[in-house]
Structures are given as C-alpha cells and as structure tokens.
Amino acid sequence: MIHALSVASEAYPLVKTGGLADVVGALPDALAPHGVATTTLLPGYPKVLAHVGDADVVQHWPSLLGIEARLLAGTLGDHPLLVLDAPALFAREGGPYGDAQGRDWDDNWRRFAAFSKAAAEVAAGSVGERRFDLLHAHDWQAGLAPAYLRFAGGAQGVRSVATIHNMAFQGSFDAGVFPALELPPHAWGIEGVEYYGAVGLLKAGLWAADAITTVSPTYAQEIRRPEFGMGLEGLIASRGSQVTGILNGIDPAVWNPATDPLLAARYSANSLDARRANTRAVEARFGLTGDGPIFTVVSRLTWQKGMDVLAGLLDELVAMGGRLAMLGSGDAGLEQAFRDAAARHPGRIGVEIGYDEPLSHLLQGGADAILIPSRFEPCGLTQLYGLAYGCVPVVARTGGLADTVIDANLAALDAGVATGVQFDGVNPDALRNAIARAVALYRDAARWRQMQRRGMAADFSWGNSGARYAALYRELLG
Ligand code: ADP
Ligand code: GLC
Numbered sequence: 001m002i003h004a005l006s007v008a009s010e011a012y013p014l015v016k017t018g019g020l021a022d023v024v025g026a027l028p029d030a031l032a033p034h035g036v037a038t039t040t041l042l043p044g045y046p047k048v049l050a051h052v053g054d055a056d057v058v059q060h061w062p063s064l065l066g067i068e069a070r071l072l073a074g075t076l077g078d079h080p081l082l083v084l085d086a087p088a089l090f091a092r093e094g095g096p097y098g099d100a101q102g103r104d105w106d107d108n109w110r111r112f113a114a115f116s117k118a119a120a121e122v123a124a125g126s127v128g129e130r131r132f133d134l135l136h137a138h139d140w141q142a143g144l145a146p147a148y149l150r151f152a153g154g155a156q157g158v159r160s161v162a163t164i165h166n167m168a169f170q171g172s173f174d175a176g177v178f179p180a181l182e183l184p185p186h187a188w189g190i191e192g193v194e195y196y197g198a199v200g201l202l203k204a205g206l207w208a209a210d211a212i213t214t215v216s217p218t219y220a221q222e223i224r225r226p227e228f229g230m231g232l233e234g235l236i237a238s239r240g241s242q243v244t245g246i247l248n249g250i251d252p253a254v255w256n257p258a259t260d261p262l263l264a265a266r267y268s269a270n271s272l273d274a275r276r277a278n279t280r281a282v283e284a285r286f287g288l289t290g291d292g293p294i295f296t297v298v299s300r301l302t303w304q305k306g307m308d309v310l311a312g313l314l315d316e317l318v319a320m321g322g323r324l325a326m327l328g329s330g331d332a333g334l335e336q337a338f339r340d341a342a343a344r345h346p347g348r349i350g351v352e353i354g355y356d357e358p359l360s361h362l363l364q365g366g367a368d369a370i371l372i373p374s375r376f377e378p379c380g381l382t383q384l385y386g387l388a389y390g391c392v393p394v395v396a397r398t399g400g401l402a403d404t405v406i407d408a409n410l411a412a413l414d415a416g417v418a419t420g421v422q423f424d425g426v427n428p429d430a431l432r433n434a435i436a437r438a439v440a441l442y443r444d445a446a447r448w449r450q451m452q453r454r455g456m457a458a459d460f461s462w463g464n465s466g467a468r469y470a471a472l473y474r475e476l477l478g
Contacts, residue, residue: 043083279294388460
C-alpha cells in the first residue's frame with residue numbers, strides 16, 4: 001500500500017472555485033482501487049473548519065513561518081483529511097485567494113508558503129504516527145511543498161509529484177519575501193525558487209518535484225511552447241519525459257444523469273425523452289420561450305475561457321435560431337456584456353451571474369449544447385459533464401478539449417462516432433462557424449441523438465487515470 005499526501009487549496013465539496021476542487025475531491029476514491037491510500041491536506045478556511053468540527057489536534061506549531069498553527073485530523077468522504085488551522089492566515093470571509101470583491105490577499109505568499117511547509121513536514125513523517133511515501137502537490141498553492149522537501153534533503157526518501165492544473169496561475173511574488181520563507185540561502189537561484197527575479201511558487205514546485213504531470217496529454221505538449229508555457233516552457237522542456245499528461249476523470253457519484261438528485265428528471269442514453277423535463281426546467285428558470293437549440297455556458301467569465309469572443313457573437317447566435325442559458329461569474333465587463341445581451345433578447349437569452357452548483361447540474365441535464373471556446377484548457381471538466389449528460393460540447397481544439405471530444409466531421413458522422421463540434425482558433429469567424437454547425441446538426445434530430453448517445457457512452461470515469469497516477473507513484477518509489 002502506498003501512502004500519499006495530496007496537498008491542495010481546494011477540494012469538492014468543501015471548497016471549490018473550479019475544476020481543481022473536483023479533481024482533488026475525487027482522487028482518493030480514484031486511487032484506492034490501485035493500492036494507494038490518500039490523505040488530503042487543506043487550508044483551514046472557515047468552511048473547512050466547520051466541516052471537521054472539534055477534530056483531533058495532531059500537531060501544534062508555535063511559529064510556522066511566524067504564524068501559530070495547528071494540524072487537525074478529520075475525514076473527506078471515506079478518506080483521511082488533514083487541515084492546517086492557522087486563523088491568522090485562513091480564517092477570513094471571502095474566497096480562498098481573495099476578498100469578497102475578488103482582490104487577492106496581499107499575504108498569499110505567506111498563506112501558501114506556510115501551508116506548503118506544513119505539508120512537507122507532514123509528508124516527511126515528523127507529525128505523530130503518520131508516515132507517507134509520497135507528496136502530491138497541486139498547482140502553485142502547494143508548489144513550495146516539493147521544494148521544502150528537497151531542501152530538507154529529500155526527507156527520508158519521500159518522493160514528490162507536482163500537478164499543473166493551470167499554467168496561467170504561477171504564484172509569483174516579490175523577491176523581498178524570500179527570507180521569510182525560511183529556505184536556505186542557496187534556494188535563491190535558478191536551482192530553486194527564483195523565477196525571473198521574483199519568487200515563483202509554481203516554478204519552485206516544478207523544479208523540485210520528482211515528476212511533473214498535467215491534466216491532459218495535449219496540454220502536456222502545449223506547455224513546451226511559450227504561448228502555453230507562459231514563461232515556464234523552458235523548465236518544462238528540460239524535464240523532458242518526466243512531464244506527462246494524465247486526463248482528469250469525472251466522479252460518477254456526483255455526475256451521473258441516471259442518479260443525479262439535482263436534476264428535475266433522471267435519464268440515461270436509452271431514455272433521452274425523459275431529459276425534456278430538464279429542458280423545460282431550464283426554459284422556466286431562464287425565461288426562454290420558442291424553440292431552437294439551447295446553448296449553455298457554465299464557466300468562469302475570463303479571457304482564458306474565450307468569453308469575450310462569445311459575448312461578441314450573441315446577436316448572431318440568436319439570429320441563427322439558437323437560445324442561450326448562461327451561468328457564470330468573473331470579469332465585471334464580461335458579466336455586463338452577457339446581461340446586456342439578455343436584455344436585448346428576452347426569451348432567447350437568459351443569464352445568471354453567480355456560482356450555483358445545483359444549477360450547473362440542471363444546465364448539463366437540460367441544455368442541448370455546451371459552449372467552451374477556451375483559448376487554453378488544461379483539461380476542462382464541463383465538456384466531460386456535457387458528454388455524460390447528453391449536452392453536446394462545442395469546443396475549441398486545445399488542451400483537454402482536443403483530447404476528449406470527437407468532432408462531427410463527415411467521416412466521424414458517417415462512422416457514427418462524433419460526440420461534439422470542435423473548431424480551431426478562438427476568433428469570431430471560427431466560433432460563429434462552430435455555432436452554425438451545431439445549429440445545423442441539431443436540426444437533424446437523428447444525428448443529434450446519435451451524438452448525444454455516443455458522448456454518453458464514452459468512458460471518462462477515473463478508472464484509467466487513477467491507474468496511471470498509481471503507476472507513476474510506483475515508478476517513483478522504485
Ligand atoms: P476551470 O477549473 O478552469 O474553471 P473546469 O472545466 O476544469 O474549468 O472546471 C470548472 C468547474 O467549476 C466545473 O465543475 C463547473 O461545473 C464549475 N463551475 C464553473 N463556473 C460555475 C458556476 N458559475 N456555477 C457553478 N459551477 C461552476
Ligand atoms: C484548471 C484548468 C482546467 C482543469 C482544472 C482541473 O482549473 O483550467 O482545465 O480541468 O484545473 O484540473
């Protein structure tokens with residue numbers, strides 16, 4: 001049995017801003033059948049503390065990078081959970097990274113450096129009876145953990161894996177914070193945490209970890225190029241074969257249309273007519289009338305997601321006979337652009353600005369197609385949920401979107417294997433064409449149903465990917 005410590009700043013259902021949480025929440029179950037026992041370590045945000053209640057205190061740090069902290073032991077589903085309770089760092093209203101207005105906390109470097117230092121100490125076995133073989137660090141928030149391990153001399157053979165969920169978030173901070181990290185002076189350099197004259201938390205993790213993974217094979221290739229590597233392409237290329245892409249899976253306990261309690265009606269590939277009740281519920285909720293395919297968006301409203309390009313095409317989407325039910329939040333300008341479009345097209349475009357987990361399920365279960373025009377997408381989960389729910393994905397051909405959707409070109413349609421629509425280049429012409437293709441396909445009811453069924457039959461459960469992570473762990477542990 002391998003004992004792994006999975007270190008992350010989010011885990012569904014306790015704290016979620018995006019796909020990272022879904023993946024971290026699902027990993028323990030995904031790895032268990034492959035002989036890996038996973039303990040998850042999370043920061044003690046108010047909701048996480050409320051979840052663990054008056055848990056056992058297994059460690060006390062009078063000063064963890066100058067902050068008093070305790071380690072609490074609880075459970076996440078059927079698996080062990082450790083929580084870093086450091087009120088000065090994490091007991092705040094707002095989000096995990098910033099205040100209610102979306103401004104990043106000034107001391108994020110200290111919050112996640114302390115978190116990573118605690119992670120390294122726990123993994124190295126200096127806390128109570130717990131022993132770990134491997135530390136799995138997710139994204140920049142956990143990036144320093146492999147570095148602390150490395151500078152502690154590889155801490156008794158504990159190996160480390162760093163997983164990149166999004167290269168756009170690198171955790172870069174002013175060089176002036178370096179002394180407060182309590183790393184040895186030689187950690188300041190290319191062989192260490194220095195990154196273009198700043199402290200780079202993700203960079204440190206990628207440099208220090210024994211293996212690097214990202215969340216799709218295509219993104220693993222893309223990040224070797226400047227456009228996607230965003231400054232870290234050289235480091236990635238230099239790690240060569242130690243960088244692999246392991247596709248995210250979806251958690252069937254949470255995302256299955258046959259059992260989903262958040263739907264108005266449950267259905268399967270053989271009972272797609274029952275899906276209509278969800279479509280009616282979406283129409284009611286978003287004030288949609290008439291007919292035509294309902295496109296949905298369930299997304300952070302950001303540049304990454306190509307939402308600016310979509311916002312510019314909404315009048316045309318309506319002119320083509322489409323409707324839109326959108327759920328998202330993010331950039332204020334984009335939020336306004338979608339609200340304005342809804343005001344221009346009552347009955348055809350409905351918009352909910354916000355974050356609403358139950359509504360995200362209803363949309364996948366009731367809309368006809370999900371639009372994902374991302375400029376880059378390390379994996380993407382909403383297209384996988386769309387496939388599983390018969391909500392046909394219309395996606396840019398990048399990252400995990402390229403790896404998981406089979407474009408409805410003529411050959412794929414004839415062979416009956418198409419599951420969605422893909423397009424190249426996130427620009428108005430390409431997206432307009434993709435929407436037009438989707439509208440035309442929708443009008444061919446038999447073809448559309450075949451695409452829905454084909455997507456629903458695709459297997460994006462964790463089976464394969466859980467096995468691949470476990471195999472990687474075994475390889476590292478020799
Ligand atoms: P990313 O992590 O880049 O945001 P993913 O597709 O990997 O993209 O994951 C996004 C996750 O967040 C999915 O579970 C999706 O359903 C959810 N999500 C995004 N926006 C919202 C929202 N406004 N309300 C509810 N869930 C959302
Ligand atoms: C990131 C990426 C997304 C990926 C998710 C989980 O947020 O943007 O593509 O699916 O992490 O790995």
